[in-house]
Amino acid sequence: MTKDILTIKGLNAGYGAVPVLFDLDLTVREGEIVSMVGSNGAGKTTLLRAISRIIPATGTMTFDGEDLLPLKPEGAFSRGLVQVPEGRQLFGHMTVEENMMMGANRRRDGGVAESFERVYALFPKMKERRRQLAGNMSGGEQQMCAMARALMANPKLLVIDEMSLGLAPVIVDDLLAILTDIRAQGLTVLLVEQDVFAAFSVADRAYVMETGRIVREGPISELANDPAVRDAYLGAEH
Template sequence: MSALIAIEQLSVAYGRVEAVTDVSLTVAPGEIVTVIGANGAGKSTLLNAAMGLLPARGRVTFDGRDLIGVEAEDRVGLGLCLVAEKRELFGAMTVEDNLRLGGFRVTREAAAESLIEVFQRFPRLEERRGQLAGTLSGGERQMLAMGRALMARPRLLMLDEPSLGLAPKIVADIFRIITDLRAAGVAILLVEQNARAALNAADRAYVMELGRISLDGPAAELARDPRIVESYLGLGRTETG
């Protein structure tokens, strides 16, 4: 299957320090691909560069279109969305208003349909539609950030550490929603420090170390790889459940 997004030899530097070096990866339509690695490995930088938020060398194509030079806002219009690690919600605005902002690139009719779909997927957001985003719990804020991105009807959703700081039950809910999105036809590029949950959910995985891809392959195989077990899943634990 041809790639929906293809990142080729991407490099990103902060001044003289190179955070990402010659990284290449692909995500096919309807696929969940995860990038795992230690904190500081360059995973978030990779997503921000793919979104056009950071200058980069290399090539990014989306559905065959070269994205280098395309502004982040226009990438959203093409069907590429990023849910950032910090979620970047408008705390003084209501849940519903935050969601409606996410649909600014689609027609009014499409935005209305998307809002219904988001509320169906996240019933808790509908319950709190008039509540200020800044008063939500951590899990609710993550749901709102994902819902706002879904308002733009993305074909590929990039998620940066969606489980960060959340209770185990909420993490399980978030990953269930991620797999549900794949079933609905949304491809997912997932950056995640919770390697066990990420590998359980993903079709394929890349391991990033010191700004480079050190290993890649089917997620189920990497979950059994002794190097991954030792470094990310815990010594002596080869199961992925």
């Protein structure tokens, strides 16, 4: 069995006095795509904020053998835990290239030029648009730019929040294909999605989250056939 890159046990987190996540367990192993699905308000984004160390949390979180809890956001980032936030959150008045350079913000390893080449190979369109302001591009291109920016950080774990949100299905398919390419290069991905079809089409395993708790988990083949999951998320015709 491959090693765990992210291990979460008994995680509780929330905003001030309002708890959102309850006793949550989650494991991501090296080289796999794990998806976290659940409807609006299930606590997915809160989980990501806790993982990125933006909000306080209790329980245990280990990333690549290191305790994640005492780290600050920039500490988690520089250790290779990199997030593509919901809604892209690009630096809109900066060029695509500058956005990507912000991804490599904390790198001192001298491999930035090589990363540029690798990421441009994955996203040829970003190479064409590298001098354009990120804020002037279409939604799909912005999502690509956000993913390109994250890859520039040379992540050990790429966490993607709502990749498909607000994008046309054909563009989502493109992005999923790129995700498969990224995984083929050995990258580990945690994909947080409302679009269960999209998530299940690329992931190896998935967790189903409802009101701050994990209610189902397992390999996609198992979950896709689980009657409860099918009824709630995949619709009757499946």
